[in-house]
Every structure is written in structure tokens, then in C-alpha cells.
Amino acid sequence: MLPLKEKDKPIARKLLTAGCCARCVLRFCCVSTQASYRQPLQVDVLRLPSVFRSFTGAMWCDPSQKGVWGEKYSMHFTNMCSVCFINFVKFSCVSQIAQTIKSEDYQFDTLVLSVSLPAQLCVREVSFYVLADVQEKGLALDKDDVIQVKEAFKWVMQNLLLKELSGVAVVTKSTFEVGVEFNHPDTDSVFTRMAVIKALEKIPDATFLRQYPCPPAQPTRCCYLPDIQCLHLSVFIAGRYNKFCRSLPQTPWLIDGERRMESSVEELIAEHVLSAFRAAGFNFSSSGREDVDVRTLGTGRPFAMELLNPHRSRFSRAEMKQLQETINKSSEKIRVRDLQIVSREAMSRMKEGEEDKSKSYTALVWTHKSIQEEDLAFIHNIKDLVVDQKTPLRVLHRRALAVRPRVIHSMSTRFLDSHHFYLELKTQAGTYIKEFVHGDFGRTKPNMCQLLNSDTDILELDVEVRKMCIVFFGSI
Incomplete structure (x- = not known):
């Protein structure tokens, strides 16, 4: 049975009548129990508490069967929601998200889900809030307590992705992030989501009611997923390098856009590191630098590299040793030692003092x-x-x-x-x-x-x- 109470009855009646999906009803009723959002649609329909049966005086039944309530309310279960557009019921995007993650072949144990929604959804959200709050002055509905669509979406997706990805948990903090960006064909791309939010904050409810229908019209098209982005936080490695060549700059030497030397210390190291970590790019830094014609001897100059969006992030000491040997065998101009994965803080300490x-x-x-x-x-x-x-x-x-x-x-x-x-x-x-x-x-x-x-x-x-x-x- 869904955790709805008698006090939620007026709000739920208005939302259901206006074409709001069951999970958005929970959101506007400020239900924060995550398990409630994960229940399949059939459970939502058959286990609605008795307080909702009194809304129409009819028995709640399976929408596939004929019934008084089914004829009146089944539309919002089979079509898209008038608020969220996402269609919480089917979640056909789950396999799309999971397939993208698998195809990118990242190394990760957990992931955090980042959700971006179309700006139009913000306006519809306010419309339903005004519908529930303005027309029923006695309602105790606090806008700050309404569960955000993003949060509800993540709660539902946690278990679904857990199954699709063989036990990988969706958490609130992780080194691996999956960005899910929903678009809507009827949303004007001229205005950013943040611009719309700021504008809505300044509009009084009475003015909003005069300018926008409450409830809004039933949407004819739902959201779609044009892009899914995977991103792993940077990995940092550090070591020391010797330079034995008097015609090798530390970093690429460019003058007026023209390259002066065919390679550099940075590139000789990065070529193999990027390949091993399957990173998209890097930032190189060192403790000082030497001129192109200066050799670096002794124990070597400390250096560090930030590897951007690495697909592989874990290496054993033996694997790092092997990577170091690969770099050293590739060129007689440089030699690397003490190569290892370090923290961001260790990288910053290299520059101190x-x-x-x-x-x-x-x-x-x-x-x-x-x-x-x-x-x-x-x-x-x-x-x-x-x-x-x-x-x-x-x-x-x-x-x-x-x-x-x-x-x-x-x-x-x-x-x-x-x-x-x-x-x-x-x-x-x-x-x-x-x-x-x-x-x-x-x-x-x-x-x-x-x-x-x-x-x-x-x-x-x-x-x-x-x-x-x-x-x-x-x-x-």
C-alpha cells in the first residue's frame, strides 16, 4: 500500500484528474520513501489505499479491465505524465542507459546518476503546484518539501540499473558519473533551464495563473534521450624523469604556432600513459623545468600528470612497474622512475615551497x-x-x-x-x-x-x- 494519508486526498484528486502519473502524485504529496517510487505500475493501481477509492465512489481495478475509475483515470497510466514527461511507468530508457555504459567499457564499482531535464518541465511543475496550492487554501503543501523529479527518477533507476549492470550500485557520490540529458521537442532551446527557474521564482502565483493554464494541456509527445555521457573523475600519477638529450624540450615547443622540436619529455611519457589508462587527455606539471639544451640527471625531476576521463583507473604496483619499463624502453632520451598513482593533494604538494x-x-x-x-x-x-x-x-x-x-x-x-x-x-x-x-x-x-x-x-x-x-x- 502506498504511504498516502487522508490529508493528501485533495491534492491527489486534483493531480490525478489533471493527468498526473502515480509517482508524481507521490512527489507532490511529499512522500520521501524511496521504495514507494520503485513499485511497478500494477502495484500502484491495485494497492492504492482505501482513501482514494472514496474519490469517485468506485473500486480501483486493473486498467486493462473495464471499471468506473479506469475509464476516468487510466489515461495517465498509459500515456505520458502531464508533469514529468518521462513516463515513469515504462522506463524504456533503462536499457539505453545501461547499453551506453557497457559500450564505453569503463572500470568502476559504483556510479552516480546526473539528470538534466527540459526547461518546460519547470513551468509545468509550478503549474501543478499552483493548481494544488492556490485553489485549496487549506492545503499544507510546502514547495520545498515536494520531491524533485530528478530525485524520484534516480530512486526508480537505482534498482533497474542494478539489475542491468550486474550489481553495480547507483549512489550519491562516486568517481564515475553517467549524465542523462532529457530533451523535449516542444521546449524552446532559447532559454536555459536556470534562466527559466530564476524567472519563475519572481512571478507571483496570481500572475502565473493569468499567463499559463493550470493544469497545463495534456502533452502529446514525451521526453527523449538524445545523449548519454559517461565521465570518470581524473586519475593522478606521479614520478621522476631524467632527460639525457640536449635537443628535447620538457613540453611541446611552439613559436608563433610553428613546432620547433619533434617531441618532448611530456609527450614521450604521455603516449604510453594515455594508452594504458585509456584517458581522453592529460595535464602535465613538474617541479620546475629545464631548457631544451639542459640535461636532467641525478634522481630525476618530480612530475605529475592529471589523466582526464580515464576508462581504466586501477593499476597494481606490478602493472605500474611494467608501464614504467615500457616508457623507458621506448626512448633513450628519457628515463622514468617511481611511477605511481597518487592523490590530487599529493600532486598539489609538489608545487609547495x-x-x-x-x-x-x-x-x-x-x-x-x-x-x-x-x-x-x-x-x-x-x-x-x-x-x-x-x-x-x-x-x-x-x-x-x-x-x-x-x-x-x-x-x-x-x-x-x-x-x-x-x-x-x-x-x-x-x-x-x-x-x-x-x-x-x-x-x-x-x-x-x-x-x-x-x-x-x-x-x-x-x-x-x-x-x-x-x-x-x-x-x-
């Missing part, structure tokens, strides 16, 4: 003036040298003009010949090493040219990443 970290570099330096090994000895004694760096000319097109103080914590040298030596530096993150060596036309002060009293330039540069720089995930 980046400017406060220290970086180690090795630079091959050329000097115009002939030097001896003893000419470099004083460099070893320089500690915590503060340099003021005006935005370098080479990045001025993409960075604001400013003077940034940076600290060079320590330096050491390895003499090669009278015009070449290796300079090893430990610096504050964000220090422009190339500009410190050649001076950038005096935009970095002090610089190596001033320290050696000779023109100097940098021929090669490697960044030596130490594991102590950033540790936000462990090793595999």
Missing part, C-alpha cells in the same frame, strides 16, 4: 681570457652569494620585467684547459644559471664575467636533481 628549494647544477664554462687552475681557487670560498637578476632577455616575452634576488649557496670548479672548466653550483631554486655565467649584458649582478674579469659563456648545462629536493612519494 618550490622557490625555497635548492638545486644543483654542473656547467661547462668557456673563458675568453687564458686561465690557470689556481685562478679558479677563490671560487670555492664563495658562500651564499646574493645575485640580483633582472628578467633575462630570452624569457622577457613571457615573464614580467622585475629584479629577482637569488642565492648561490656554494660553488666549486674542475679545471679542463686554459679556456674551459666545469662549474658546479648549488643555488636557490629559480636562479638563472646561464645568465649568471655570461652576465646577460649586465642584467645579472654579480656574474662570472665580473668574478673572473673576463668574458665567459656557458657551453653545456646539467641539472643534478637530488632526492632530498622533493620527496612527496616513495620509490617503487
